[in-house]
Amino acid sequence: MAPLSKACFEDYDISMALPTIELGPMDRFDYIPIALILRDTNPLHLDRVYAQERGLHDVVQQGPLNQAYLYRYFTSLLHDPWDLVATKMRFAANVFPEDTLTCGGEVLALAPEEAGGGIVTCAVWQRNQKGETILKGKVKARIPSRR
Amino acid sequence: MTVDRTALIGRPLRAATYTVSEVDVNDFLGVVAESDFAPTDGSEGGTEAASGRLAPPSFAPFVAVLGLLKTFDWQDDFLFDYRTGTAMFGEQSIEFHRPLLVGQSVAISAAISDVYEKQGKQAFDVVEVTFDIKSSEEGDLLMSGQQSYILFK
Numbered sequence: 001m002a003p004l005s006k007a008c009f010e011d012y013d014i015s016m017a018l019p020t021i022e023l024g025p026m027d028r029f030d031y032i033p034i035a036l037i038l039r040d041t042n043p044l045h046l047d048r049v050y051a052q053e054r055g056l057h058d059v060v061q062q063g064p065l066n067q068a069y070l071y072r073y074f075t076s077l078l079h080d081p082w083d084l085v086a087t088k089m090r091f092a093a094n095v096f097p098e099d100t101l102t103c104g105g106e107v108l109a110l111a112p113e114e115a116g117g118g119i120v121t122c123a124v125w126q127r128n129q130k131g132e133t134i135l136k137g138k139v140k141a142r143i144p145s146r147r
Numbered sequence: 148m149t150v151d152r153t154a155l156i157g158r159p160l161r162a163a164t165y166t167v168s169e170v171d172v173n174d175f176l177g178v179v180a181e182s183d184f185a186p187t188d189g190s191e192g193g194t195e196a197a198s199g200r201l202a203p204p205s206f207a208p209f210v211a212v213l214g215l216l217k218t219f220d221w222q223d224d225f226l227f228d229y230r231t232g233t234a235m236f237g238e239q240s241i242e243f244h245r246p247l248l249v250g251q252s253v254a255i256s257a258a259i260s261d262v263y264e265k266q267g268k269q270a271f272d273v274v275e276v277t278f279d280i281k282s283s284e285e286g287d288l289l290m291s292g293q294q295s296y297i298l299f300k
Contacts, residue, residue: 033174037209039216063236064208068179071205081183084204088240 006079008146009110009117016107018077018122023069024100026061034062061095066135070126073103074139083144085119089137093128100129108138116145149300150226152262152272160224160257160276162284163217167210167251172202179205187249202247207290211241214255215278215294224259225274227298237273237295244288254284260293270300 031045043050044060051059067089075081095101105124112118120143126135173186184203202210221229247253257278264272273295280290 067208068205082246090238
C-alpha cells in the first residue's frame, strides 16, 4: 500500500473526503493463516465446494480480515497508528477471492483539545469492485497540531 | 420452537484470557502487511511484552473476536445450537485505551447487555455483548466495547 500523507489537525475540514486506496485482488491462500489465527476452520472460508453447496459462488473471506484492511487504511493516515481512539464497524456484505476492495472515508466532526491537536471523527467504508459496501462505520483518532 | 433470549440480558459471561502471541501477530502481518509493524524472526520469544513490541491496531478486531469466543458457550449462554443454526458477527465497536503488546496476556470480561429481535429476509436475534479487555484481571484497561452476534431463527 502506498503511504498516505500524515495530515495535521489543522488540515482537516468537516465533509472533507479522505484519500481512497485500492487493495487486492484478494487471495484465497491468505484465508489459511487467518483461519489458524482465529482458530476457526469453518469450511465456508476454505472449501469452495462446501461454499457452492450453500449457494455461494466461492469461499467467503473472514470478516475480521476485511476489518483489518479498513483499520490499516485508516491508521496509515495517522502519525502514530495507536492514536486510534475508537472504532465502530458493521458488516454489510461478503468478500470473495479475487475481489478488489476500495477503502475511503469522510470527516464528520472535529473536536480541538486544549493541549493542541484534537479528535477527528470520520465515516469510513470499504467497497468491492461492483461498488457494493462491504463494511461501514465510524472511527475516531487523536491528530496532532502542526504547531 | 421459538427461544426467548431476552432473559439473557445482564448475564455475565465467564472470564477468559488470550495471549497476543508472536506467532499469531507474525502470521497476521504475513497477510496484512503493515509498514509500521514488521514481523520478527521469532527469536524474541516470551520477552516481547517486556520489550514493548507493539501489535498493530488492525489486529485488535482479532483479539476481541478471539477473546470473546472464550467467554461464552453458544448453547449454554446464547441458547443457540451452533451445529445446526446460522450465526454471524454483527457490529463491533472498540474504544482503545492503551496499545496492545506482542506477547501480552490479556484478560477479557464480558456480559450480555442487550437482546432484540430483527426481521430481514429471515427473523433473527441480535445478542449484544459488552466487554473489557485488560492487561490482567485487575490490570490496566486496554480496550472496551461491544460485539453483537446475529443468531438466525
